[in-house]
Structure formats: structure tokens, C-alpha cells
Amino acid sequence: MPKLNVLVAGSTGYIGIQLIKLLIKHKNVYIKYLCGNSSVGKNIVTFEKSLNLKKLPKIVKYNKSFLKNVDLIFTALPNGEAQTISNDLLKHNVLIDLAADFRLNNASSYLKWYKQKHKSISNIRKSIYSLPEITGNKIKKFNIIGCPGCYPTSVLLPLIPLIKNNLIKVDNIILDSKSGYSGAGRSVHKKYKNKNLYESLSAYGVGFHRHNSEIEQELNNYTKKKLTFTFTPHLTPMFRGILSTIYVDLKKGANIKKLRKTLNDHYIKKSFIKVLKINSLISTNDVINTNNCHISICETKYKNKAIILSSIDNLIKGGAGQAIQNMNIRFDFKETKGLK
Structure with a gap:
């Protein structure tokens, strides 16, 4: 070829x-x-x-x-x-x-x-927003492909199947995401020169980070109800990786096992998504330098609530790797080619 x-x-x-x-x-x-x-x-x-x-x-x-x-x-x-x-x-x-x-x-x-x-x-x-595991072969009809942001990738992958299957409430989702400083680009050291990036944790873009827009846009595709969420990103003293902690309220009849099964069923044939056992404590260390996303559903002291953990490498699954994944699908290459 x-x-x-x-x-x-x-x-x-x-x-x-x-x-x-x-x-x-x-x-x-x-x-x-x-x-x-x-x-x-x-x-x-x-x-x-x-x-x-x-x-x-x-x-x-x-x-x-x-x-x-x-x-x-x-x-x-x-x-x-x-x-x-x-x-x-x-x-x-x-x-x-x-x-x-x-x-x-x-x-x-x-x-x-x-x-x-x-x-x-x-x-x-003429363009398409393409989260590969969700968009799939639809992108083959498009010559302009927009890749998702790193934070949205980490939260949309676990949330879309759950909202699509009507398992969680959409009026009070809390998104708490922590990223390595590489997500802010090479100018990060000038932009945050007074933040001591290597030894401190910093919140930024509180309430109005730009990634709010695409998270809302994409989640609205799967619900007819009014969607409300709060997203707060943080810079951490590490170079790469994202860990998102997502707090959700469960719909009547939903439980932790249903959430986990729904995600596992949705991604069972997807090479880069791994849904771990319930209550698994995940780390960015497990996904660094890969195109993988790890997802864990955790119980809380309240039966009608759940905590979802999601981790990716912001430079690969949240950036370059996802772009190549889109390329592979668009040009009929094996989806994992160049990424394993």
C-alpha cells in the first residue's frame, strides 16, 4: 500500500x-x-x-x-x-x-x-468532531476532522454511554480534572511563572474553561433534558497525564454494577478503552505513553451516587494518538496501527 x-x-x-x-x-x-x-x-x-x-x-x-x-x-x-x-x-x-x-x-x-x-x-x-470510539466510521465521509480536547476526552468517554443509556442524572454532574503541565503548551512556564509548577497544584479556568463548550455540545447529543455540570481543571506538578474524577447522581433503578456493565459492554471491542473492576483506584502512571483510557466506577457512602475515575495521557489519547487513531479510521488502516 x-x-x-x-x-x-x-x-x-x-x-x-x-x-x-x-x-x-x-x-x-x-x-x-x-x-x-x-x-x-x-x-x-x-x-x-x-x-x-x-x-x-x-x-x-x-x-x-x-x-x-x-x-x-x-x-x-x-x-x-x-x-x-x-x-x-x-x-x-x-x-x-x-x-x-x-x-x-x-x-x-x-x-x-x-x-x-x-x-x-x-x-x-464540512467538518466532524471525532472522538474515535464514539464517532467510528462516520469520519470516512469527511475531509476536515476536529480532534477533541484532552480534558473532554477524559470525561466524554465514560459519560456518553451512561447518559445515552439513561443511567445518570444530567442536572448536577461534577467534573474535577487534573493534568500534567504539558497540556498548557510550551508557553506554560511563562504563563505560570509565579506558580512553581514543579511543586504545587493550581486550579485555573474555574467555571469558564474553554473545554466547557465541547463537553456541553457533545453530551447534549445524548439527552433531551437540560444538562448542567461544573468543570474545574487543575495543573499538577507532573509533565503529562490526566486524571478526571467525575461525581454523578444515579437514576432510579441504576446502580454501580449497571454502570460498570454498560461501559464494559460499550467498549469491550475497543482496543484503547479498559473498564476496570468496581472500586479500582487508577493512576496516570498506568496510561502514560499509551493511547489508552482507563475507567473505574466507584461506590460512595450514598447508594444513589457514584464516582467515576478516568485517566489518559493528555499528549497521546488526549492529543497526537487520538489524531492518528482518527487518521487510521479515515484511511482504512487498522485502527491500532502505529499506536500499540
Whole structure:
């Protein structure tokens, strides 16, 4: 099978580097262009020493003429930039965006949450938000694919099957998520220079974090009732990983065993989702450097409540790995290819 010619735009950020590390192991991919802005002319090894033995192109500034020579474009850029590239796409191009440009279904929501006008409104209608285990083969009809954010990935995977099966109440869900600081990008040290990232835990975006928008959008697809939830993210003194603790109220007739069985049945054939035994205490350490998500349903002292634990690697399952998973489905490769 011929290889896909691939362009990676935003190749030097944490997500971009992780993407390249995975792509060079994928037998159906040839990296033709690495694009950046401030890094033009440099070798990628400048930013990641482990790539020193790989024959990779030097970093160049993106030019739309490159699109004639590639099948697939990955964009790991600041919000707004993938929109511009999407306007250049040719008929044979597929774009997979790892930022937020094609996560929301309408331009007004994007303006509200990201404080900038969308520059490719017509392409929103041509795009799909793809959480692979939920979206599946639907993405084969689309040439613009928006990958979920890292926090939403960790909470949507356990919640969607439970809401879809009417097992939990949707009017008071509490989402408490803790992430490694790599989730804030390379600028994290400047942005939080007074936070002592390596020895402290910090709450941020309280009540109004941008990921509220896509969590609400996606959960609303599975309930006709008014959905209310509270989401609070935290930065932790570790480089990578997310642990989300989700507090839910059970519907009448639901119990811990039903929740666990529903999730297990839904994901039994999904390679990257592992539903553990009831009351399992999970750790980010178990999913680091994998495309896996571990989920545990825990009982509380109240029979009508449950605590759900969900852990992922924010750079892989919450980023680069999920993007490659979407690529594999879109191009009819084995879904696990390059990710095991």
C-alpha cells in the first residue's frame, strides 16, 4: 500500500513533537513537510533529541503550494490558524486539527469561547468532531476532522454511554480534572511563572474553561433534558497525564454494577478503552505513553451516587494518538496501527 504524504503544521510544540514520534513508526506514513514559524530552517532534533537518528525534513514556513504534494495535513497550531489552512485545501487533502478550530458546531459558539471570529465558517459544516470510539466510521465521509480536547476526552468517554443509556442524572454532574503541565503548551512556564509548577497544584479556568463548550455540545447529543455540570481543571506538578474524577447522581433503578456493565459492554471491542473492576483506584502512571483510557466506577457512602475515575495521557489519547487513531479510521488502516 502506498504511503500517505503528510504535512505537520505546528511541529515543535509538545503535541507536535509527540505526533512526529508516533508518525515515524507508522508504516503507511511519509512525513514530507514539517512547518513552523519561529523555528524555520532548524532541524526537529533541536527540539527533541530522540529524533536525531531519523531522516526528517527541515522545518519550513507553511505555503499552500505544499498541499499539491500531500494527502494529509495535521495542524497542531494556535487556535485560528487551522481555519486559514482549511481554506486552502484541495479536493484530495484531508485535514486533522488537534486544536479547537473544528470542535464546535457553530461560529457563534467559537466566538463566545475563543474570543475570535471563525475564518472558515463554510468549512465548519464540512467538518466532524471525532472522538474515535464514539464517532467510528462516520469520519470516512469527511475531509476536515476536529480532534477533541484532552480534558473532554477524559470525561466524554465514560459519560456518553451512561447518559445515552439513561443511567445518570444530567442536572448536577461534577467534573474535577487534573493534568500534567504539558497540556498548557510550551508557553506554560511563562504563563505560570509565579506558580512553581514543579511543586504545587493550581486550579485555573474555574467555571469558564474553554473545554466547557465541547463537553456541553457533545453530551447534549445524548439527552433531551437540560444538562448542567461544573468543570474545574487543575495543573499538577507532573509533565503529562490526566486524571478526571467525575461525581454523578444515579437514576432510579441504576446502580454501580449497571454502570460498570454498560461501559464494559460499550467498549469491550475497543482496543484503547479498559473498564476496570468496581472500586479500582487508577493512576496516570498506568496510561502514560499509551493511547489508552482507563475507567473505574466507584461506590460512595450514598447508594444513589457514584464516582467515576478516568485517566489518559493528555499528549497521546488526549492529543497526537487520538489524531492518528482518527487518521487510521479515515484511511482504512487498522485502527491500532502505529499506536500499540
